[in-house]
Amino acid sequence: MMDPTGRSAASPAGSLVERLRSVHLKMVDAVLGGDGLQQVAALAAEAAGAPVAIVVPRLDAAVASSGAGAGADAAPVRESTLEEIRRYVSDRVRDRPSQVPEALAAEAPIQSGDDVVGAVVLLREPGGADxxxxxxDFLHLAAVACLTEVAVEEAKEEVEQNLRGSFLEDLRSRPDLEPREVVRRAARLGCDLSRGAVVLCAELTTDRPRHVIAxxxxxxxxxxxxxxxxRVYAILPGTGGDDAPDTTTARGRALATRLRRHGTVGVSSFYSDPAELPRAIQEAELVLDVLKQGEGGGWDGVQDIGTGTYRLLFRVLASHPEEVRSFYEDTVAPIVRYDDQYRTDLVGTLEAYLEQNCNMNATASAIYAHRHTVAYRLERVKELTGLDPMLSEDRERLGLGLKAYRIIAPRLPK
Incomplete structure (x- = not known):
């Protein structure tokens, strides 16, 4: 076709193809250039002549353009509208029934294979042009560009996940790591260990570890x-000045409390030296093992795990396990083995006696036994251990021995 001047005139179809190609290239450039989904939404809105929202639950992303086009007077999309679109797309991704929002004019799925991971949504603009x-066509181009963004972000996450996994695995298995190396590698992952840290170790009852990590x-x-x-491992870096040990420990325990709806969580004490992080990890693992043992065996002392004496024993066990094991052998090990062999309850009776402030009648009531039975069992404790529960100094050793037993019990031979 020739125009009046004798030059070829581009067909409408050819013009649309060129425009689609141009917009597509701009969208891909925006993604690869790091401008992200916000710029893709703006380009789609300008091309389509109406506001555009993009929701990708996998990336926890929900963005919207301003009004139609990129004019300075374009009204922004309301937060309530974007939140409604977010809920709608999230339900669609999870294959749940959802009511179509009134503001939705058209949509294009962001699809990876057979999986829908999000959507690009064209919004109705009150008083705006059709x-x-x-x-x-522009919505579908935006959906393709968004899929590229998903691939880029997931590739970044995979690299970071591999780096995190490698770092934590090295901390667990290589106690010879140089402190400067530990601090440097953690800093590359956005974690500042220069003020020390607390470690959490969680064994989940949920099948959503990514949710727990998030x-x-x-x-x-x-x-x-x-x-x-x-297991999920977490390192909480120290913050603050001289109060870093207390504040970081408090943060760790508060976080553990929130996570317990997802499983059992062990928390280490505060370690100021990055070189001791492998011990912090061991301590968190030990606490977790003891908590699991207590939950399964009905041990009433589980709530005392965070107290000073237990915490000290955990730290010693993480660094010098032979000392804790030796103390256990020198105190309550004989009555533990006696209970295992003869199905008696010397350990339980001794614990109840100490918990009841050495009151024989209160102990008998607590364990549903006769007072003479309690006296007989305490005499057996004295014979087997060489420590007299009636004497103050021996009671202290027996009490500490019981605590040592509780924290090493998960690792004793069955």
């Missing part, structure tokens, strides 16, 4: 968390 007939990093932005060997 969207162009080609608006659907909870940890959401509550503690500087934390380092990863799923390894069926």
């Amino acid at each position: 969207p162009s007939p080609e608006a659907g 909870t940890i990093t959401g509550d503690e932005p500087g934390a380092l968390a990863e799923h390894l060997d069926g």
